[in-house]
Amino acid sequence: MFFASDNSGPVHPEVLATLAEANDGYAMAYGADALMDEVREKIREIFEAPEAAVYLVATGTAANSLALATLCQPYQTVFCSPVAHIHEDECNAPEFFTSGAKLTLVPGGDKMTAEALRTTIAAEETRGVHGPQRGPVSITQVTERGSVYTLEELEALCGVAKEYGLPVHLDGARFANALVALNCSAAEMTWKAGVDAVSFGGTKNGLMGVEAVVFFDPSKAREFELRRKRGAHLFSKHRYLSAQMAAYLRDDLWLRSARMANDNAKHLIDGLRAKGAEFLHEPHANMVFAAFPRAKHQDLFDKGAMYHLWGGTLEGDPDEMLACRLVCDWSIGHDQIDAFLALL
């Protein structure tokens, strides 16, 4: 009954198998391995972007920070949601990698609206050189609260960025979960909507630790490579990153795993709903923010369930509704979910 995070689950066996296969003899270091060629071509194919620059790093924070540093000048500001991972969960990594750019929070919830984004952008840079200058817009898909932007919403946000000539970054730590939820193509969810650079997550969806960064306009590619090296994120034995990503893309493992995760979440949501739980956010992918009586939480923890309470503690009125975050990865089985629900 492990719902704490999709970054705590195991690696998919197909990934381990590919790692083992890759472990044969010598390979060129630093990204010149043959598996990286396979990965690059496959990602270009998936994104229908034959010119795209494709790079691998090992953490989501590295993917986001390096992508933003490549898109943003130090005297600019990045527009993002107040609950964006880049703002709340990266210990100032974006500020570090951009050499001191600012993050400007677009008021609202987890999902930015085009209106709020436009108002926020318009209010910035009205002070000449005195204030920060407008920089990239960063969108998280799936959001930190488990919502998925529709294609229309994405297009509207990118449209606002384009009005101001600003580049768009997509934090796709759960890219596959969103894609499966929208049932659209990777191109539709990115460059066709107006996205310029993507953090294409793998770690939360069954890899050990690999994320791709994709730039649709390759003119920034060399700068990214240098920033990656300078950030100590270029791996000498790169083939083991490539192997993970290659396995991820072969036979649509990435989509299969995301579907499993989302299906698991759906199974959980249906059960929760049946038990009278309330939902803080409309769950679209594999994260669920639900509330049910405090006493039930106590009970679940006592029985070994693992997950995070959300904005409250076990101390208090046992009948009061208490919120929690439940995340399903690909590996959790329906039996685990049913065991969890049975305890409710």
Next chain:
Amino acid sequence: MFFASDNSGPVHPEVLATLAEANDGYAMAYGADALMDEVREKIREIFEAPEAAVYLVATGTAANSLALATLCQPYQTVFCSPVAHIHEDECNAPEFFTSGAKLTLVPGGDKMTAEALRTTIAAEETRGVHGPQRGPVSITQVTERGSVYTLEELEALCGVAKEYGLPVHLDGARFANALVALNCSAAEMTWKAGVDAVSFGGTKNGLMGVEAVVFFDPSKAREFELRRKRGAHLFSKHRYLSAQMAAYLRDDLWLRSARMANDNAKHLIDGLRAKGAEFLHEPHANMVFAAFPRAKHQDLFDKGAMYHLWGGTLEGDPDEMLACRLVCDWSIGHDQIDAFLALL
């Protein structure tokens, strides 16, 4: 016949096996996994340092840069060899992670001498606030040219640093190869000699990509943790770093592999010597800088040998001596070496 680098060889099978074992169910993220406890205790035991702070990162550049950033203020300078990896091969990563500290090169070869270090330190900070202030001394063991500092040399260098109250960092990308060469204890090669922080390498010695950073004085531990996170080098699925390092330390795999690498190099050196090759640096560990006639290089490359020429090209007088760098990892067999020698 692959002598290009010890970062291009395969991962030791025991490491893959431990990774597979670790891939069972859920594990706490971000370093709170049980394998990390094993690793921490084992490293403290190896270093005879029960209070040491121990952390894992995935690249040598990250280990060096984060260790230096924790020891160095931005208005200071790091003292190192002109051929130090931190100076030549990290694309300004130390400058980046220290927020703009300088590197001051100690004149001489790959090995710094205590005299040159003292003269260089003394000459710095004679300009009050105008020049950079004295900061840490960084020593590479094995050096970039395959030499190993003796314990006496290390003690002398650390002694100079201590005269000036400066901390000492040891870049131990090939720590195990040096230890095996010196046949001493890890404590003797580090804190007993005066070293404050170590980059304890694993990647070049049979891991996929894991280095430990060890601080003997744990007072900087929290700062290191925050800098690691801010640098995007904290892994969510940390257990897969822990598993690699755990395998490395179990049953002395790290020492076994280093002995194999050094023995391979010795076999190569003996053969080269017999063939009349000249040596640019006295080879102490698993790196060999040798010169032999240009025509031989051409021949070797034609037959598939892989290694780097050192300061010259294949164009020119076929009889002229031309230098190269040959690196042996644990995995290259004597048969490969013999095949190489046979072509000479």
Next chain:
Amino acid sequence: MFFASDNSGPVHPEVLATLAEANDGYAMAYGADALMDEVREKIREIFEAPEAAVYLVATGTAANSLALATLCQPYQTVFCSPVAHIHEDECNAPEFFTSGAKLTLVPGGDKMTAEALRTTIAAEETRGVHGPQRGPVSITQVTERGSVYTLEELEALCGVAKEYGLPVHLDGARFANALVALNCSAAEMTWKAGVDAVSFGGTKNGLMGVEAVVFFDPSKAREFELRRKRGAHLFSKHRYLSAQMAAYLRDDLWLRSARMANDNAKHLIDGLRAKGAEFLHEPHANMVFAAFPRAKHQDLFDKGAMYHLWGGTLEGDPDEMLACRLVCDWSIGHDQIDAFLALL
């Protein structure tokens, strides 16, 4: 009729006279001039802080950024008002000088309340190493909207900071105006209330360009000096900064000028009130945020008045109330103010 800013007015004649006096022969460079000794002693006396470290820089942004960089680590966040100068008007200088720290905005108006500050601080650093760590609190006195914190309010804010062990910075670009408004001592408005470091402004109050930075705990003094030099803010011909500040402190010029500025503002406020203007913020010092009909603004601009509209433009209904910011410096005479009021 110049109400655009107190940084556009002339330098006080006593300052120019002291500059001319100081221009005699040779003087030690970089702050070792005799006038700096006078300044240091005088500021220690004014603040009743005989151990305080005192430094001069030439811009308010330098004073704030260097003070914050000395108090804040790159993985921390500074707590401040959403309208703080450090957030809105310094083009990411605090982020630059702190090597990438964040600014966390305390919800509310120009004045932070102790409650809002406590809530904001409490919410930060609940994510372990993942989020930014708590750093200094920065308070602006006079605020950006012309309000002055009472001593009780300052004590309450500093008290919250101390609960969490955080240092407090006071942005006193208009320090003298606030002091005159509160009619208290400099010590009461700073360290007695719990402030650790002050940007003690001079430029807006009759100097060419000099601000003092005062640290009550001198243990950070050397670091500040090095950061000042590294930031290119150490003047070789420092005596000309010292001379300005010396003139400012002699015969209480700083208080005389601030009283003139505040009195000018009071005269303006009384007149505005009589004419039926509305006030957006309670004016406490020398800045006034007032609203009156659009047509009047047009008229004033036509007649040569200089000031900034606040959140609106001249286009629109002539009878609608339109806000503006009016700043009085020491030099604007009552005749100018009366001329302005007469046009209303």
Next chain:
Amino acid sequence: MFFASDNSGPVHPEVLATLAEANDGYAMAYGADALMDEVREKIREIFEAPEAAVYLVATGTAANSLALATLCQPYQTVFCSPVAHIHEDECNAPEFFTSGAKLTLVPGGDKMTAEALRTTIAAEETRGVHGPQRGPVSITQVTERGSVYTLEELEALCGVAKEYGLPVHLDGARFANALVALNCSAAEMTWKAGVDAVSFGGTKNGLMGVEAVVFFDPSKAREFELRRKRGAHLFSKHRYLSAQMAAYLRDDLWLRSARMANDNAKHLIDGLRAKGAEFLHEPHANMVFAAFPRAKHQDLFDKGAMYHLWGGTLEGDPDEMLACRLVCDWSIGHDQIDAFLALL
């Protein structure tokens, strides 16, 4: 008898007079003052560069660091002399402002040779993304040892930079002294030779603290403005910087003062030569590095002479030759120099 530095002398009376004139009523802040228009036009005229971007800052370190930050990426390295001010005397300011670029020292003396520069540039960036990338060349004119590059030498250095597509920065802290020594035009000594950006010094030549930064290609102008603001080097009461620079340029004060300084140095050199002093560097402008017996130094210091010894102390054999640095500014009279020489 003050020969310690040209940054310790007084401000020229014409500068003070212009400051007093400028102190009339209100002026637009932040560089929008009318005097800045005069300065910009005059500098464009002097440099025969009608499109040049022209900015003022208050310290030489700011001029150099901001110019370099605008020309250099953080993953690049700046090529300069081992005795360059940017390397030895700015406490890592270039590293700070460039967000962590490196400085690569061109072997040799104070003057770089085209050959040494070419060799150094060629050796850099031979490691792909692993080493720093080639960045700007920074030339100091007058050098830190009092030499002046000839036009041919400047052209040769710039030519090497251009071979590699690198921009050239000229640190002209003593620009006027060099120009007078070469008796050429400002255009010849800069863009006609291949220089892209100049730190055009005023402080050492009779101003309080003003340096101009000139970019011949204005495409980087906006970036410079933003970096200046972010670096806290944009003055609100900018007219007092403009006034100094305006006075400097009016009636060729800058050239008159430089001629006086160089003439003073010539008078000193002639006297020193007559007394049998030895010269460490060929003196071309207003700095003299001379050696004479230790006993003479003691005598001079006892009589009140002020200057820096160069690489030795007063302790030792009284007859031994001991070197010193003697700097003449515009204001030191021949009487002072004669008094000094009389004591030799």
